[in-house]
Structures are given as structure tokens and as C-alpha cells.
Amino acid sequence: MRYIPHTAGDVSEMLERIGVKNLEELFVEVPDSVRLKRPLDLPEPLSETELLSELKSLAVKNATPGTHKCFLGGGAYHHFIPTVIDLLVSRGEFYTAYTPYQPEISxxxxxxxxxxxxxxxxxxGMEVANASMYDGASAxxxxxxxxxxxxxxxxxxLSRALNPRYREVVATxxxxxxxxxxEVAVAADGRTDLGDLAAKLDATTAAVVAGYPNYFGVIEDVATLVERAHAAGAKLVTVVSEPVALGVLKSPGELGADIVAGEGQSLGLPLAYGGPYVGFFAVRQKDLRAMPGRLVGETTDLDGQRGFVLTLSTREQHIRREKATSNICSNQGLCALVTTIFMSLLGKQGLREMAEQNLAKAAYAxxxxxxxxxxxxxxxxxxxNEFVVRSEAPAAEVLRRLEAEGFLAGIPLGxxxxxxxxxxxxCVTEQNRREEIDALVTALQGGAA
Amino acid sequence: MTILGTSGLVLNEKLLFEHSKPGRKGYSLPKLDVPAAKLPAELCREEINGFPELSEVDVVRHFTRLSTWNYGVDSGFYPLGSCTMKYNPKVNEAAARLPGLANVHPATPPHLAQGILELMYRLQVALAEVSGFAKVTLQPAAGAQGELTGMLVIRAWHEARGSKRSKVLIPDTAHGTNPATATLAGYDVVPIASQGVLTLEEVEAHMDDDVAALMVTNPNTLGLFETNIEAICKLVHERGGMVYCDGANLNALMGIARPGDMGIDVMHFNLHKTFSTPHGGGGPGAGPVGVTEQLSPYLPAAGVERDGDRYRFEPEKTDSIGRLMTFHGNVGIMVRAFAYARTLGGSGLKHASQMAVLNANYVRARLEGVYDLPYKRRSLHEVIFSDKDLPGGCHTLDVAKRLIDYGYHPPTIYFPLVVKGAIMIEPTETESQDVLDEFCDAMIAIAGEARDNPDLLHQAPVRSRVRRLDETTAARKPKLRWEANP
Amino acid sequence: MEFPEELKYTEEHEWVMVEEDLAVVGITDFAQDALGDVVFVELPEVGTVVEAGKAFGVVESVKAVSDIYAPVSGTIEEINDDLVDAPEIINTSPYEDGWMIKIRMADAADVDDLMDVEAYQALIAEES
Incomplete structure (x- = not known):
């Protein structure tokens, strides 16, 4: 086995040093009554060649933006991923390390x-962000x-226009x-219904939670939601599933949000059938100590050099145990690194340009x-970059017909x-060329793709 | 003795923001092929204040340099106890990047994602076989979320029976996530003392009819098998409770014994520990959960099931605890774990556990007598020493920092809390006798230095990118982001 | 380690100085030493009613967190605001500048339940 370096000679030398006769004796504390008396019933080991061939045969059975024209969004987005990212995060020093418990070598x-x-x-537009969470819904x-x-x-x-998966996770x-x-109803424009909000908001309300943009791709009036929530003494939680939008939209912080939770997948992570992605989480300075998750802070070392450490960890489970702010342990480190590299490559201009292209292509569609x-x-x-389409024919039937023509045309909402x-x-992103959009429109109407 | 250590060039590197120059670009996008669109001005922001502007070269050098300040399993021996820092096979990385696995949208209809669903189904089956449980959910993102899943399942089972039990028993050796999770599931935590292993008497003394569950770790965080586990599970069941097992230490038991056969009702796996997926500098991991048949109706929506040669998501279950993640969990991590299980097969997984236990006991044999060994029972996959009797005013922290100068990642320190000054060493099966010998030589040399020249320990590390950092100031005056004009 | 004779002490390592019906409260030299560098203190608001034996605040070091318990029952009369920005005062001057709260006592007899310096030193000897 190429991952296990022991030779037969090593094993017997080590057993001798330990003072036991055989491997069995090492497990003397495991009572016979719970021992597994048969081999594990799993398929035989594979060589590297066989493994890759088996996995490739599974991989080709799946539709991707490479095999189909993809207009799926709903919380996961097909965006440009610069080549640089994967090459950098594939450095073993990054991906084979663990949580930076030893700051001198992390x-x-x-x-x-x-x-x-x-x-x-x-x-x-917020004041403090943590080191990341599992994904948008858990954040x-x-x-x-x-x-x-x-x-x-x-x-x-919770706004009914908030991603239904996120609402389910909150409930869990x-x-x-x-x-x-x-639940707060949706108005005719696709935004959270302010009338229904007023009816339900009261002095016992902890938070009002809305997407930005929301599940229907509609841009909520965050400033008004903030004003209403604050008038009742509640917090306004803004949830951003498509952070590329923040390349053009006013930031939730600027609009007065108290907590911003979001999904970072759009910022350089592959679709990967839903994960691993990365949740982001940002708050106001004054609320720092109530925040969940890991935090990194700047400090200096014994020689006065700048350095960084995990800090304020008394909020966390390994110290505060049952009184911790959350049970979360690790963050989603490597995924956060991906988004960090993505944001530094795209930078100030790039994120705006990408956002403007999404806006323009979706408007065109x-x-x-x-x-x-x-x-x-x-x-x-x-x-x-998303919108809801109503069809005269049953939606499932339309989508099924388009699959056959090579489109993943949308997510049914029923x-x-x-x-x-x-x-x-x-959903239309910068990855969808104009011809693809035109072809979708033609195909929807029953024309040749 | 080989002194490793970082002696390559240590290049200085500023923060991204300090490299930034207006007008630099590190990306290219195709020219816009549709008319530009505008949003109402009141919705639009100014530029993103402070966001960097860098060339591609700037970014590549920046992160390459940062990477050289890190220590990973690929750099050297990383005996971080309870974290199972085994080698991360490279072919698994290639597998997860196959376009047909990496680029599938989570809302792709199941009939167009049959390959991934088959992989998920087969991984569920493999994990169930290794652990002895009836059903497995792959959804949880990490061990802590797996714990939450398991405790919610237990709670849902109780509630379905009209039982309003409010307490959970947790031994003092448990990971901090256990009590934090029990609280999140709405339970009161009752800590119980262990004498290295849990005794039936201790559990019995606390096991009243208000206790919903006992949370154990087996082998526990002292690296010891819970020898009374069967009797304890039987007792807890007789008194109407459930037993949760933290599966962090499953690497000791694959093919040897199965938690499901011991009477345990629920367990989470850490694919990033036992199944070799990379730790990523702190995630992403994956925390699947296995349960007995009677608990399976409560698992999160939705598992993958097989229908002939087709795979699909289970229909909605009315008793399910619901959903933990936006989509189907960390599928990219599942691909790597699947590749690992396929590469090793059943016999390979058992061999891995045997060698992991052999390695821990070998380190123990070499260091016993040099460092205090608080628990003398046979170790499984990890061994815990302490700094008791260490001369020169040296403590565990000093030993850990000095190990860095010798070129090693330190073990887990000051955990479990029941051992004062704990040094928790988990070598894993992927380390050779030669590596272990060099590491043990270093540990022995450090004990000698503590006696003869303790300042070497107090000053350590001196060969790292930075020296010991001022964590007190970091906590008193938190600086958690860069600012242009602080 | 220093333990002023004029003070009263608790098993949770708080000290109390009684000034008529006011009780000034802080943590002892032993407690600050065991915690290490104090990085954060959370104190109640003035006017809060506290109950003897119940936690009224939190003191944190880098790797530890500890509740602080009210030695006597009463109402918070004053808190030491300086600690918010300079928690290190608790390390450097636990009995003087590092005082935490002043409680207007509901029942001065509560003080009778506290330890004198001999009893407290005996307790510490036992714990360490």
C-alpha cells in the first residue's frame, strides 16, 4: 500500500520494542464481544489507473456547463474562475495544514x-468579519x-423571498x-411585503431576515427594512447568496444592516454539486463578542515583527464549552482562501465589471x-442576475423538453x-454568451436551438 | 539525528492591500456582447473602498510566499492528536477536479447527475459497513455539524415518543464541541468524571429518567478504548436514553470493531480525519452521520437511494429533522473520501488502523520514562504524555515550541483538559518507523535541553518565520482587519 | 502573593471591602495570577440587582474565561469603567485600581458569611 510505509521488518521490530507479540495484542483493550470477526464487506482495492478510470466513468454521467447550456442559479452560480486560483490552493503548504493552532508555523x-x-x-461594508462558516444557509x-x-x-x-433552503436550515x-x-409575505414586485412586515414586527422580534438579492433575484429595499426593524428594536440580517452583486449594489453595511451572512461560492469556487462552499459572516464592532466562529487578529512577535494569531477564542466551544457562541469548530479554510485569491485577482475594477456583465446579460435575457x-x-x-419566468405550459414539462435540447434552463419553483x-x-451570468441566451429564448418558444 | 527546520529563504511579504496600485488588473473578462444595463442610481454603490488592485504576478507571488510560512502534512510530521493528520493522497485531488464531478450544479435534475448520486450512494454504503450502522447521511459539513445532526435526531426520536428529557451526559474528556452542540440542541449539559475510561457506576449514578443521551468518544481523547462501552450502552438504553459517539477517533478501529455493534445509536465521521481528505488549513471537512434503523426516519433530508440501476434522492420524510446545509453537503470532500476507500478497500482500511495503533504505541514505548505518562492502559491510535516533572521551569508549551525548531509540527497540547499540561501525540499510519525515530529522538533531546539549557525551550522557536506572538495584546486591542488609515 | 488583612474573601476568589453599607468587590491576587493576563472584563450596569452567590460578570484571559460571583446581595452602585479599556489593571493592582463593582448591600449581615484572611489563605493552600 503506497500510503503506508511499513515493511514487514519494520512491523516486527516495532512490535518487539513495544513488547507485544503481534498486532492483535495491541487491541487487547477491545473486548472480544465487540470485535468484527469477518473482513469488511467492501470492494477490492484499486490501483491508481483503475481508480481514475472508475471515477471518470462516474463523472461522464453528469451534466455540467460543459455539456449543457446552463442557466441554473438559486444559490450556486456558474462564474469565471481564474486559472491561478487552483494552482495556488494546490500548494501542499496550504491544503495539507490544519487550523493555525501554532501561529509561528501558520x-x-x-x-x-x-x-x-x-x-x-x-x-x-461591515466592521468585523470572521474566518468563515460552512456555507450560506448555516451562516x-x-x-x-x-x-x-x-x-x-x-x-x-424570515422573508418568504429568502432562499427556501436557507429557511429550512434556520428552522433545523x-x-x-x-x-x-x-414568514413574511412577498409583494407583487418580488420584494418582502412591507405591509405584512409591519403587521408581524413587534417588540418581541429579535431579527428580520431578508436576501439581497433575494431568491427571485430581486433587490430588496434594505434601507427600509433596516428602518422598520430598528424601530421595533430588532436586528436586520441581510443574506447575500450572490456576492458578485455587491460589485454594483450598495453594501448592506452602508444601508444599516446589523449582521450580514452570505455564501461565497460565486467568488471562485467550483459548483461541485453544492459543496464545499464557504459562508461569510460580518457584524458591527460593538457586537463582536457575540459573534460565532474563528477570528484572526494582528499582533507582533518577540522581535517586534508583525504577525497574526487566532484571537478572542474565549467565545468558542473549546474554551467556553456549553456556553460558547456556537458549536462551530473549524471554518471552511481552503474555500475562504479561494475567495481571497479570487477577490485579489478581480480587485476593485474586476468585481464591478463582472457584476455589470451579469446585470447586462440578465437584463438582455x-x-x-x-x-x-x-x-x-x-x-x-x-x-x-436572476429572474422568475411564468410559462403557459407546465414548467416541469418545459424544462424537461429543454434538457433534451441541451439546456439546463432553470429551477422549477412549484x-x-x-x-x-x-x-x-x-440565472444568467457573464459565462452565458449572447448566442446561448438567444438560443434559450428560441428553444423555449419551441424553435430549433 | 537530523535537524530539519526551515532554513530556506524567508521572503518578507506585505499585506495584499499594501501592494495595491490604482489601475492594476489581475483578471480578464470577455468583451460584453449585449447592451449595458443600469440599475437605478440609488441602488448602486461607489467603488469598493479599500479593495486591492493587483496584477496576476503580484497575486501569484503573494500567495506563494505566504504558503512557505505554513507547515502541512506535505512539509513533515504533523502528530496533532485527535486530528488524524494522515497523508492526503494526490490522486484524490485529481479525482475531485474531474470536470464531470467539479462542475455539476447542485440543482441539476437527478437523472442528469447519476454519476455523482451513485458515488454518494456507494459512499453511504461503505461508511455504514465500516461503522456498523443501518443508515448514513452525508450532508453535515464538519464534525461539529455532524454532532448537531446526531443530537437533533436523538431529540426528534424522544419527542416522537412524547419524552421531554432535558439532560445530556458528557464525560470530562470530551471535545468542547460536544457540550456546545448539546446546548444548541436545547439540552442541559451534565459533565461526568471519568477515570481514564468511563465506568458503569459513574454513568449509572447520573442516568436518571431526565437524561436523553450520553455522548462518548471511542476510543476516547486519552487514546483509550472505552472498555465498558457495551454495558454502558445497555444501561443507557434500559433507562430510556440514547448513546451518541463522537467518531473523531475512528481511525483506530476500522475493520477491528464497529461502533454500531457496541450498542451505540448515532455516530459522526470526520472524513478529513479517518478518510484522508485534506484539512485545508481549517476546513472544508465533512461530517457524515450513521444511525441505527430505529433512528433512520429522523435523518436530514435527503439521502440518496438506489432503484435498480438508477439513483435518486429519497422522497420527503415527515419525521426528518430537516436540512443542515444549502445543498447536499461537501460533495467535493465525499469524492476524495470515496477515492480513498476504493483505493484501500476493506483490507487496506483495516491495515491502516492497525498501523496507526502500532505507530502510537511505538512512540509511547520510546518516550515512556522520558515524559510522564498519566494513563498506563494500552493506547490505541494516540498517546497522551504530560509535562509533570519536566525540569528547568519548562512546560508543555515550551516543548511544543522547541519541536518547531526541530522541524516538526507540535502535537495537540493542553487537551484533554483532565491531564494537566497534556501532550497528545497521534502519529497516524502514514508515517514510517524512521520518521517516528527521528521525532522521538527530538523529543528526548528536548527533555535533555530542559534539564541542561532550559532557555532553549523558553526562547523557542527561533527558526520560524515569526517568533512567539503577543496573544495578550491581540485579545486586548483586537485588530481584525487592515485599514488604510487606522 | 498578597492578601490584605482588612478584606473579606469568598471561595470563588473575590475580595470584599466593606464601607458602611457599600461593598467594594474585586478578584484576589491568587485569582488574577491563575487567570494570567486579563484581556477582557464584562461588568453589569449600574442599578442592576445582584444576588449573593450568583454570577454578575465575566473576566477573561487569552485562553480562559471565568464568571465573577457577587459576594453579597444588593444593587450595583458604581462600576470601575477604567477596566473596560485597561483590563490589565486587574493584574497589576488587584486590590486597589482593579476594583470591579460597588454594591449597595441589601443586608449587611451577608458579610458575616465571608472568610477572613486566615480562612482564605488556608483555602488557597488546599487548592494549590
Whole structure:
């Protein structure tokens, strides 16, 4: 076995040094009654060649933006990934290290996280960001829990236009904490309904949670949500699933949000059937100590050189145990590094340019579709790179027909929104060329692709 | 004796923001092929204040230099106890990057993602076989989220029976995630003392009809097998509770014994420990959870099931605890773990566990008598020493820092909390006798230095990129981001 | 280590100085030494009612966190704001500049339950 270096000679020499006769004796503490008395029933070992060939045979059975014209979004986005990223994160010093518990030999990871925290603050307009969370949905759940800690209130209002998966994860995390989760309706423009919000917001409300852009691709009026939430003494949690949008949109921090939780996949991570992705999490300075997750801070060493360390860890489970701000241990380190490299390559101009291209391509697609026979646009609020399309024919049938023509045309919405049973969510990014968009419009109308 | 250590060039490197120059670009996008669109001005931001502007070369050099300040398993021996820092096979990295696995959108209809679903299904089956559980969910992102999943499953099972039990028993040797998780699942934590291993009497004394579950780790964080586990599980069950097992230390037991056969009801795996997926500088990992048949209705939505030669997601289960992640979990990590299990096969996994236990006991044999060994029972995959009797005013921290000068990543220190000044060494199976001998020689030399020249320990490390850092100031005056004009 | 004779002590390592019906409270030299460099202190607001034996605040070092318990019942009269920006005062001057809170006592008899310096030193000898 090429990963295990022991020769037969090594093994017998080591056993002798330990003072046991054979390997069996090493397991003397494991009672006979719980021993497995048969070999594990798993397939035979494979050589490297056989392994790769088996995996390739599995890989070719899956549709990708390489095999299909892809217009899927809904919380995971097909964006440009600069070649540089994978080559850099493939350096063993990055990906085979662990959490930087020993700062003297972990300055690479620590400085990169400090840069990540800085860029998340710049992007979101917030004051403090942590070292990352598992993904957007779990970050959103942690944001809800933090708002509950800060306000000592028990009622949480979740916009119905917030990604349904995120709402499910919030519900799971809060299952047994005695919280009341209340849904706020969607208005005709696709934004959170302010009337319904006013009716449900009260002095027991800990947080109002809304997407930015929301699940329908519509840009919420965060400033108004902040004003309403604050008037009731509640926190406003802004959830960003598509951070490329922040290349053009006003930052949640600038609009007054208290907590920003988001999904970083758009910033350089491959789609990977849903993970690993990376959650980001940013708050106000004054709320720092209620924040979950790891934090890296700047300091100096014995010689006065700048260096970085994990800090404020008394909030965390390994010290505070049952009183910790969260049970989270590791962050999503390597994924945070990916987004750090992505943001440094794209930089100030690049993120704006990418955002503007998404905006323009989605607007073009909407405009082309608005005249398409049998289809209409559902919401009229301002949108970024996603939008909801209503079809006269059943949505599932339309999407199935387009698959056969080589399109992954959208995500059906009926399962999550019975009122949108005939609708699907279309996403257009800078990766979709104009010809692809035109072909989609033609194919939807039954024309040749 | 070989002194390793970092003696290559240590290039200085500023922060990204300090390299930035207006107008530099590190990217290229195709020319826009549709008319530009505008949002209403009140929705738009100014430029992203402080965001860097760098060339591609700037970025490549920056991160290459940063990487050289890190120590990974690829750099050398990394005996971080309880973290199972085994070698991360390179072919697994190649596998996860195959376009047909890396570039699949999570909303792709299942009939167009059959390859990935098959892989997930087969990994579920393999993990179930290794652990002895009936059903496995792959969704949790990490060990701590796996714990939450498991505790929510236990709670859901109780609630379904109308049981309102409110307490969870946790031994003092447990990882901090265990009590933090129990709290998140709405339970009160009752810590229980262990004498190296849990005794039936100790569990019995606390096991009343308000206890929902006992959380154990087996082998525990002292590297010892919980010899009374069967009797303990039986007792907990008789009194209406469930037993959760933290699977952090499964690397000791593959093919030897299965938690499911011991009476344990729920366990999480750490694919980044036992199944060789990289630790990534602190994630991403994956924390699948295995459960017994009676708990399977409560698993998160939705597992993968097989129907003839087709694979699909299970239909919605009414009793499920719900969802933990936006999509299907860390699939890229599952691919690597699957590749590992396929490469080793059943016999290889057992061999890995045997060699892991052999290595830990070899290190123990070489260092016993040099360092204090607080627990004398046979070790499994890791061994815990302490700094008791260390001369020269030297403590565990000093030994750890001095190891850096010898070219090693230090072991886990000051954990578990029940051992004062703990030094927790987990070599894993991928290290050779030669590596272990050199490491043990270094440990012995350091004990000698503590006696003859303790200042070498107090001043260490001196060969690293930075020396000991001022963590007190970092915590008193937190500086958590770069600012142009602080 | 220093333990002023005029003070009263608790098993949780707080000290108390009684000035008529006011109790000034801090943590002992032993406690600050065991914690190490103090990096953060969380104190209650003035006017908060505290109960003898219940936690009123938190003191943290880099790697440890400890609750601080009220030695007597009463109402918080004053807190030491200087500690918020300079928690290190607790290390350098635990009995003087490092005082934490002043409690207006509800029942002056609470003081009778506290230890004198001999009893406290005996306790420490036992713990260490």
C-alpha cells in the first residue's frame, strides 16, 4: 500500500520494542464481544489507473456547463474562475495544514484569513468579519442565533423571498431553542411585503431576515427594512447568496444592516454539486463578542515583527464549552482562501465589471423573453442576475423538453412556492454568451436551438 | 539525528492591500456582447473602498510566499492528536477536479447527475459497513455539524415518543464541541468524571429518567478504548436514553470493531480525519452521520437511494429533522473520501488502523520514562504524555515550541483538559518507523535541553518565520482587519 | 502573593471591602495570577440587582474565561469603567485600581458569611 510505509521488518521490530507479540495484542483493550470477526464487506482495492478510470466513468454521467447550456442559479452560480486560483490552493503548504493552532508555523494561513476578513468587511461594508462558516444557509442560521443572543428576544421574521433552503436550515438549527419563526409575505414586485412586515414586527422580534438579492433575484429595499426593524428594536440580517452583486449594489453595511451572512461560492469556487462552499459572516464592532466562529487578529512577535494569531477564542466551544457562541469548530479554510485569491485577482475594477456583465446579460435575457410567446416575467422589482419566468405550459414539462435540447434552463419553483407552480427561476451570468441566451429564448418558444 | 527546520529563504511579504496600485488588473473578462444595463442610481454603490488592485504576478507571488510560512502534512510530521493528520493522497485531488464531478450544479435534475448520486450512494454504503450502522447521511459539513445532526435526531426520536428529557451526559474528556452542540440542541449539559475510561457506576449514578443521551468518544481523547462501552450502552438504553459517539477517533478501529455493534445509536465521521481528505488549513471537512434503523426516519433530508440501476434522492420524510446545509453537503470532500476507500478497500482500511495503533504505541514505548505518562492502559491510535516533572521551569508549551525548531509540527497540547499540561501525540499510519525515530529522538533531546539549557525551550522557536506572538495584546486591542488609515 | 488583612474573601476568589453599607468587590491576587493576563472584563450596569452567590460578570484571559460571583446581595452602585479599556489593571493592582463593582448591600449581615484572611489563605493552600 503506497500510503503506508511499513515493511514487514519494520512491523516486527516495532512490535518487539513495544513488547507485544503481534498486532492483535495491541487491541487487547477491545473486548472480544465487540470485535468484527469477518473482513469488511467492501470492494477490492484499486490501483491508481483503475481508480481514475472508475471515477471518470462516474463523472461522464453528469451534466455540467460543459455539456449543457446552463442557466441554473438559486444559490450556486456558474462564474469565471481564474486559472491561478487552483494552482495556488494546490500548494501542499496550504491544503495539507490544519487550523493555525501554532501561529509561528501558520503565518501563511493566518495572514490570508486576515486578508479574507478585511475584504469581506470591504465588500459588505461591515466592521468585523470572521474566518468563515460552512456555507450560506448555516451562516444565515448562525446570524439568527446571534440576533437572538443580542436582543434576548425569541421571535424571528424570515422573508418568504429568502432562499427556501436557507429557511429550512434556520428552522433545523432552531428546532429546540424555543424560538418562533414567522414568514413574511412577498409583494407583487418580488420584494418582502412591507405591509405584512409591519403587521408581524413587534417588540418581541429579535431579527428580520431578508436576501439581497433575494431568491427571485430581486433587490430588496434594505434601507427600509433596516428602518422598520430598528424601530421595533430588532436586528436586520441581510443574506447575500450572490456576492458578485455587491460589485454594483450598495453594501448592506452602508444601508444599516446589523449582521450580514452570505455564501461565497460565486467568488471562485467550483459548483461541485453544492459543496464545499464557504459562508461569510460580518457584524458591527460593538457586537463582536457575540459573534460565532474563528477570528484572526494582528499582533507582533518577540522581535517586534508583525504577525497574526487566532484571537478572542474565549467565545468558542473549546474554551467556553456549553456556553460558547456556537458549536462551530473549524471554518471552511481552503474555500475562504479561494475567495481571497479570487477577490485579489478581480480587485476593485474586476468585481464591478463582472457584476455589470451579469446585470447586462440578465437584463438582455429578460428583454428577449418578455416578448416570447407563452412566457412572461413574474416580478417587476429591480433585479440582478436572476429572474422568475411564468410559462403557459407546465414548467416541469418545459424544462424537461429543454434538457433534451441541451439546456439546463432553470429551477422549477412549484415545490417551494405552490403559488408559482408554473414558474421557474432563470440565472444568467457573464459565462452565458449572447448566442446561448438567444438560443434559450428560441428553444423555449419551441424553435430549433 | 537530523535537524530539519526551515532554513530556506524567508521572503518578507506585505499585506495584499499594501501592494495595491490604482489601475492594476489581475483578471480578464470577455468583451460584453449585449447592451449595458443600469440599475437605478440609488441602488448602486461607489467603488469598493479599500479593495486591492493587483496584477496576476503580484497575486501569484503573494500567495506563494505566504504558503512557505505554513507547515502541512506535505512539509513533515504533523502528530496533532485527535486530528488524524494522515497523508492526503494526490490522486484524490485529481479525482475531485474531474470536470464531470467539479462542475455539476447542485440543482441539476437527478437523472442528469447519476454519476455523482451513485458515488454518494456507494459512499453511504461503505461508511455504514465500516461503522456498523443501518443508515448514513452525508450532508453535515464538519464534525461539529455532524454532532448537531446526531443530537437533533436523538431529540426528534424522544419527542416522537412524547419524552421531554432535558439532560445530556458528557464525560470530562470530551471535545468542547460536544457540550456546545448539546446546548444548541436545547439540552442541559451534565459533565461526568471519568477515570481514564468511563465506568458503569459513574454513568449509572447520573442516568436518571431526565437524561436523553450520553455522548462518548471511542476510543476516547486519552487514546483509550472505552472498555465498558457495551454495558454502558445497555444501561443507557434500559433507562430510556440514547448513546451518541463522537467518531473523531475512528481511525483506530476500522475493520477491528464497529461502533454500531457496541450498542451505540448515532455516530459522526470526520472524513478529513479517518478518510484522508485534506484539512485545508481549517476546513472544508465533512461530517457524515450513521444511525441505527430505529433512528433512520429522523435523518436530514435527503439521502440518496438506489432503484435498480438508477439513483435518486429519497422522497420527503415527515419525521426528518430537516436540512443542515444549502445543498447536499461537501460533495467535493465525499469524492476524495470515496477515492480513498476504493483505493484501500476493506483490507487496506483495516491495515491502516492497525498501523496507526502500532505507530502510537511505538512512540509511547520510546518516550515512556522520558515524559510522564498519566494513563498506563494500552493506547490505541494516540498517546497522551504530560509535562509533570519536566525540569528547568519548562512546560508543555515550551516543548511544543522547541519541536518547531526541530522541524516538526507540535502535537495537540493542553487537551484533554483532565491531564494537566497534556501532550497528545497521534502519529497516524502514514508515517514510517524512521520518521517516528527521528521525532522521538527530538523529543528526548528536548527533555535533555530542559534539564541542561532550559532557555532553549523558553526562547523557542527561533527558526520560524515569526517568533512567539503577543496573544495578550491581540485579545486586548483586537485588530481584525487592515485599514488604510487606522 | 498578597492578601490584605482588612478584606473579606469568598471561595470563588473575590475580595470584599466593606464601607458602611457599600461593598467594594474585586478578584484576589491568587485569582488574577491563575487567570494570567486579563484581556477582557464584562461588568453589569449600574442599578442592576445582584444576588449573593450568583454570577454578575465575566473576566477573561487569552485562553480562559471565568464568571465573577457577587459576594453579597444588593444593587450595583458604581462600576470601575477604567477596566473596560485597561483590563490589565486587574493584574497589576488587584486590590486597589482593579476594583470591579460597588454594591449597595441589601443586608449587611451577608458579610458575616465571608472568610477572613486566615480562612482564605488556608483555602488557597488546599487548592494549590
Amino acid at each position: 503565518q501563511g494561513t493566518l495572514q490570508a484569513i486576515f486578508e479574507f476578513q478585511t475584504m469581506i468587511c470591504q465588500l459588505t 444565515c442560521a448562525e446570524a439568527v442565533l446571534m440576533a437572538v443572543r443580542l436582543t434576548r428576544r425569541k421571535r424571528v421574521l 438549527y432552531c428546532s429546540y431553542l424555543g424560538l418562533e419563526l414567522v 429578460r428583454q428577449q423573453l418578455s416578448g416570447a410567446k407563452g412566457f412572461s416575467l413574474v416580478f417587476d422589482g429591480p433585479m440582478f 415545490g417551494d412556492y405552490p403559488e408559482l407552480a408554473d414558474c421557474f427561476l432563470v
